[in-house]
Amino acid sequence: xxxxxxxxxFFAGLFFAGAALIVSALIHPTSKNPQKKEPYECGIQxxxxxxxxxxxxxxLFALIFLLFDVELIxxxxxxxxxxxxxxxxxxxxxxxxVILLLGLVYAWKKxxxxxx
Amino acid sequence: MIITAxxxxxxxxxxxxxxxxxxVYMERKVAAFMQIRLGPMRVGPWGxxxxxxxxxxxxxxxxIIPNGADKFLFNLAPLMVTVIxxxxxxxxxxxxxxxxxxxxxxxxYVAAISSLTVISILTGGWASNNKYSLIGAMRSGAxxxxxxxxxxxxxxxxxxxxxxxxxSDIVMTQQDAWWIFKGHLPAWIAFMVFIIASTAELNRNPFxxxxxxxELTAGFHTEYSGMKFALFMLSEYINMFIVxxxxxxxxxxxxxxLHFGQDNFFNHIMDYIPPLVWFAGKVxxxxxxxxxxxxxxxxxxxxxLLTLEWKYLLPISLINVLAAAWITVTGWHF
Numbered sequence: 318x319x320x321x322x323x324x325x326x327f328f329a330g331l332f333f334a335g336a337a338l339i340v341s342a343l344i345h346p347t348s349k350n351p352q353k354k355e356p357y358e359c360g361i362q363x364x365x366x367x368x369x370x371x372x373x374x375x376x377l378f379a380l381i382f383l384l385f386d387v388e389l390i391x392x393x394x395x396x397x398x399x400x401x402x403x404x405x406x407x408x409x410x411x412x413x414x415v416i417l418l419l420g421l422v423y424a425w426k427k428x429x430x431x432x433x
Numbered sequence: 434m435i436i437t438a439x440x441x442x443x444x445x446x447x448x449x450x451x452x453x454x455x456x457v458y459m460e461r462k463v464a465a466f467m468q469i470r471l472g473p474m475r476v477g478p479w480g481x482x483x484x485x486x487x488x489x490x491x492x493x494x495x496x497i498i499p500n501g502a503d504k505f506l507f508n509l510a511p512l513m514v515t516v517i518x519x520x521x522x523x524x525x526x527x528x529x530x531x532x533x534x535x536x537x538x539x540x541x542y543v544a545a546i547s548s549l550t551v552i553s554i555l556t557g558g559w560a561s562n563n564k565y566s567l568i569g570a571m572r573s574g575a576x577x578x579x580x581x582x583x584x585x586x587x588x589x590x591x592x593x594x595x596x597x598x599x600x601s602d603i604v605m606t607q608q609d610a611w612w613i614f615k616g617h618l619p620a621w622i623a624f625m626v627f628i629i630a631s632t633a634e635l636n637r638n639p640f641x642x643x644x645x646x647x648e649l650t651a652g653f654h655t656e657y658s659g660m661k662f663a664l665f666m667l668s669e670y671i672n673m674f675i676v677x678x679x680x681x682x683x684x685x686x687x688x689x690x691l692h693f694g695q696d697n698f699f700n701h702i703m704d705y706i707p708p709l710v711w712f713a714g715k716v717x718x719x720x721x722x723x724x725x726x727x728x729x730x731x732x733x734x735x736x737x738l739l740t741l742e743w744k745y746l747l748p749i750s751l752i753n754v755l756a757a758a759w760i761t762v763t764g765w766h767f
Contacts, residue, residue, distance in 0.1 A: 318533060328442070331515075345494055399761055
């Protein structure tokens with residue numbers, strides 16, 4: 318099948334998950350209890366909210382990831398076409414990758430890869 | 434047309450159920466034998482119906498939505514993770530005739546779709562309104578996006594060697610020998626980097642920081658119970674199957690029997706084993722490898738985890754891509 322099989326798979330997955338949840342909702346027991354619905358925290362009373370400011374380190378890595386991910390997308394068409402272009406394609410991509418490696422070295426030296 | 438669609442839908446749902454049952458059972462048995470015990474033995478002979486009993490238990494469990502949770506996103510996350518796992522199955526060649534979508538961008542498609550998993554994990558973790566879930570989700574986000582780079586780069590190395598993005602074409606290039614045998618050093622390095630990085634992408638030991646049970650209770654799915662938890666679990670195992678199938682197809686020849694050179698006696702004997710058996714054998718070998726890691730390596734710390742990716746795997750796989758490109762250009766592989 319062609320691209321429309323993706324639509325079929327999408328609905329198959331949705332149906333599978335949905336059916337499982339609906340069947341479960343029909344047969345599972347329910348008991349109301351105010352304590353039960355509290356967010357779990359080692360069994361003691363929940364303190365404060367979870368919608369908080371979070372450690373910046375995670376976002377830093379996400380930013381560097383973005384740079385490399387975009388580069389990765391450029392690599393795919395090059396990888397397929399390299400046999401037709403030969404050594405010249407290799408040299409061009411070599412220069413491109415060296416520039417990117419220098420970017421990684423720069424981030425490394427700046428301390429962006431250090432977990433603090 | 435509609436009949437084909439129905440057949441695909443039914444077989445995919447069946448595959449989901451069977452894989453879930455088999456892999457959870459396998460996980461338990463592998464774990465048990467590694468620790469010199471028997472594992473589940475009570476339900477059915479050798480406990481083979483244990484996961485079936487567990488499924489019935491999970492279906493009949495109460496579904497709890499914690500106070501302050503974002504109800505819509507909380508319910509959406511398990512649906513999303515299942516749908517993403519289903520979509521990633523599309524371009525995988527199960528045998529020479531069994532392929533749902535014979536796409537010419539299959540490798541790229543799988544890389545793109547499987548990187549969406551992190552969104553559902555972040556959604557579920559954030560919407561739970563639980564601190565453990567939030568920490569687990571954030572860790573998972575940093576981990577999955579980091580290791581995705583190495584996975585992508587080792588995929589590119591194999592695309593370079595085989596010269597195609599289509600899974601069935603890649604399998605056909607391995608008719609004389611699998612890439613692991615004829616790809617020289619770049620294929621070896623790409624295989625190792627791929628296995629390490631995809632173990633991290635699956636959030637499995639030794640990279641299971643997002644759900645580290647001894648520090649975060651259950652990580653991003655702490656607040657999920659019953660069937661929603663089961664869907665998270667199931668899609669984790671399906672993702673494991675997908676990753677192993679990709680590795681088997683790119684490096685170990687997919688459904689291609691073990692061949693050496695062109696038309697000879699050895700190849701003809703190997704052809705008697707059906708392609709589906711070859712495919713399943715390779716996939717389950719890699720799944721076993723990933724399960725083996727779990728009982729061999731201790732869990733990493735988050736800074737060690739990121740150091741491993743950014744200071745070792747990423748430079749190695751970047752240089753590996755260049756090496757693979759050089760081999761392709763000069764035609765050094767067999």
